[in-house]
Amino acid sequence: HYQKDIFTGIATVARTPINMKLFVVVLCVYFILPPSRETVTVAPLPTTRAPHTTRAPPVSTARAFTTTQRTPPQPESGCALAYDAQYGVGNPEEGYRFGTRNDSHIRYAKLPGRQLEGFDLTMTFRTFDQDGGLIFYAASDVDPNQFLAVFMKEAQLNFAFNCGGETGLVVSAATYNDAEWHTVTVVRNNGHGKLSVDSDRVGAETSVTCNAPAVLTAPIYYGGLSNITETIMQHLMGFYQPFKGCLKGLMMNGQYVTEIQKRVNSLRCTDNIEDGVYFGPSSNTHSNYLKLQENFKVGFEISISMEVKPRNSTGLLLSVHGKKDFMILELLENEVVANVENGRGPFHASYKLGNKFSLCDGKWHKIHAVKSRHVVSVGVDGHFSDAGLGVSGSTDTRSALYIGGNERPISKVRGVRSRRGFTGCIRNIIIKETPVKIPLTAAGRNTHIGVCPVD
Template identity: 35%
Template structure:
């Protein structure tokens, strides 16, 4: 089929007359269907959602069925919405749902603003023996939390401290940490993307920046499991004052993308975010 994610604008038109529906893209008829049965009318709530639907609707089975289980929101720009030959003027944009104005001066990623915020990936996460996280960051501050997972005693934390990247794990017998120190304090705030990888293998931790690994740190032999049972947070934490192993009180500020946890790419949904975070686009200004 045709690909439409080519960076250009495309005109999409859907027409329904009675039980017949037609879909046009860029003026070409792409599909036509007739619904079964004799009904000519649609019995629906007269409310239009653009680019996505409310979280509570997403979880309803009839809605999932109608949407063929596609419940993720649209990522991109929308403009010139016309309904029944009338131009819809001011749309009520909901910034808290990650909707921002369109601009060419943006790039892919999630932006963590200066007011602070975090992403709750999972409310109860057990690290266990091994853990691996990758992310691309373009920071605008030299200090901030990248990842935090706490237990009653054990914890795992990845943070920027004065321009360095430090990865710490505590399996219950004291912290084990590995730190990557770049050439200067501001090396990672150079307006370029940097690939971060943090690995915990039993009682060994190491961290890499742009493929260069710091020396591995080794903890007490035989004490291998990080027994956490609290949330896995990215970019910040709601209870920073109570975090063990934390060397900064700042949430991360800057852009972040391509987060992969345990070989699984992270799909960030709006309801996972809290605070000053814009999903799917980062300003280049």
């Protein structure tokens, strides 16, 4: 019946050609498309649109770190070991090595936090030295007799302080030169002082009178001193040496001490080390050296030997001079040469190397020079050269004996053919069958005593 109603409507509406065409289209759509069996309800659009907001992406509070991997230093062509410039720079996270020079230390400008009523001071150390040495020292510029010192003597920790009265002292019973890292904390609460190592109390607590305590002021020394006065020696109970080992993590009142005023001859604290004297790189105008035995006389006979581990293929090993006479030992291209002047013309001996880099292979080699009157010979690892012959017998020298370089520019040192000083390590210097003891004061320029990097 609905079809009848549709056609009735068509007949009624389609009385004009336009309406007739329109209804024909409607009928076609109706009969061709099947009716839907589902009822779709469309919700009316809201009359008010909600405001559009844009939220920024969450910001991370994590700190971004950029890790730059350091390019390993490259050795001289043909050599096994390189000179690492970072060795003399150091790193506060891995620690600084002190005690390779008599003046090695770090000076800080100030200490954080309050001090008058009390404080706590913490630092981490390691050493294998029989004593240890100075770890920390500071005094007051208002009253120089007020001070704080932490040092190791005979491998025992000492904590000494004065706050305007008597001097307090706490000494550990145990020793700590086992080459392991240890953390020491010293606490002063008014006149009471105590010492802890690795969180354990060590030594007996001390108690002294504090009369008008003063603030500790710069210079604040870490690892050593720049100069030693009679007053400081009294504070240190008559014992001083720079700390022979590594230090890191200096804290005062729970805050790191960071304001470095000056850093002098403190090195990287590396694990791969061995005994010896380390010489940094040099040129013909500036070399590094040991200055041994003032007024050294070669005389009629002498035997000098040393073990070397070079980081370059050429360099000056030894020199000593008189008004005319001299004795030189040096590494040259493809040879080790001993050159002697007795006053009537130089003469020399040369040990030829099969390869000019054969001594630069990362291993220790023994160099030996023997001079007897007008005859000289030089040996490498037990093998000797032919003798060099001269005139006259005595080599009358009177300057200091220099090892590895010279105070003067290399180009101005008489009898030297090298263009630079020695770079690398030297150990076991023996003169006339007597081992030479090397004091820290002998080191000149970039020379460090007691520790050589292996790599």
